[in-house]
Amino acid sequence: MSTLGLCIRVDDEIELRLHELRYAEAYHALVVRNIEHLREWMPWAAEEQTLEGIKNFMSSSMHRFADGTGLPTNLWYRGQLVGSIGYPRMSWQARQAEIGYWLDKDMQGKGIITRATKALVTYAFEELGLNKVEIHAASGNYRSRAVPERLGFRQEGTLRQTVWVNGQVYDMIIYGMLASEWHPSTSTSVLS
Ligand SMILES: CC(C)(COP(=O)(O)OP(=O)(O)OC[C@H]1O[C@@H](n2cnc3c(N)ncnc32)[C@H](O)[C@@H]1OP(=O)(O)O)[C@@H](O)C(=O)NCCC(=O)NCCS
Numbered sequence: 001m002s003t004l005g006l007c008i009r010v011d012d013e014i015e016l017r018l019h020e021l022r023y024a025e026a027y028h029a030l031v032v033r034n035i036e037h038l039r040e041w042m043p044w045a046a047e048e049q050t051l052e053g054i055k056n057f058m059s060s061s062m063h064r065f066a067d068g069t070g071l072p073t074n075l076w077y078r079g080q081l082v083g084s085i086g087y088p089r090m091s092w093q094a095r096q097a098e099i100g101y102w103l104d105k106d107m108q109g110k111g112i113i114t115r116a117t118k119a120l121v122t123y124a125f126e127e128l129g130l131n132k133v134e135i136h137a138a139s140g141n142y143r144s145r146a147v148p149e150r151l152g153f154r155q156e157g158t159l160r161q162t163v164w165v166n167g168q169v170y171d172m173i174i175y176g177m178l179a180s181e182w183h184p185s186t187s188t189s190v191l192s
Contacts, residue, residue: 008073010119014112016073016085019061023074026081028054030104037105041141043165061086068092075103075116082107085116087124096132097124101147108143114150118184121151125179133177138163138170148175152183 006018017023028051031038038045047053064070072086083103090097099120101113117135124130135153137144149155153175162172 008119008123010116013078014116014119015076016116016119017076018065019058019072019074019084021055021058023081024051024055024058027058027074027084030081030083034102034105038102039166041138041144041165042102043163046165071097071120075101075112077107077110077112082112085113085120087120090130094132095130096134097128097130098134098136100136101144114147117147118151121177121182122184125182131179135175137173137175138165139173140170145173145175148177151177152181153177154181 006020008016010016019027028049031045031049031054035045035049061070061072064072068090070087070090072084072088074081075083075085083101085099085101087097088100099117101117103113121133124133133153134156135144135148137148139145139158154177155173156176157174159172159174161169163170
């Protein structure tokens, strides 16, 4: 992994770029095309997604990066915008970050999110000097839960009846990784 300006290169195929207004139209089109897929698990997707709303989200993402409370990025695969990943929350005081993500439905199954998550965990520990990374997922969201499990995160706890999607409530499963436990090269055999 290497960084250049506001871009994190994960590997030959994957790149993470800070949200910027110049990506708003492409990002909006991607969200709209995936809206039913996103509504399965992302509570925010229940609302209509307007271009104006996406621009506001991107502006607030840039502010959160500037004031050190988050690092939300858009995700590129072989030069194509395919999703979003980043730290929706960060705390310097607690020295920890949370990772969240979503991916174009047609791009699932290639390890894109697992590879990008691995890079963001390494970035948190090695570049930012944080101590802990968490990933939160609804109990029924097995594809999402598989990402931290594949990377060797520990399942630390359950917040009962916390995630409401499509009129149903799920427990929130909390996964955690400490800097002292992180060994990216040996975390799983499917990773390149
Ligand atoms: C959750 C979500 C991002 C997971 O996407 P995904 O494609 O399953 O995850 P990855 O990109 O890491 O791909 C993993 C798959 O690629 C395979 N793979 C191929 N190459 C791989 C590699 N180098 N490394 C890891 N996995 C690899 C894995 O075996 C796995 O396949 P499987 O699904 O058949 O078991 C996606 O389903 C999504 O966007 N869902 C809707 C939004 C959402 O739920 N977000 C999370 C909210 S908490």
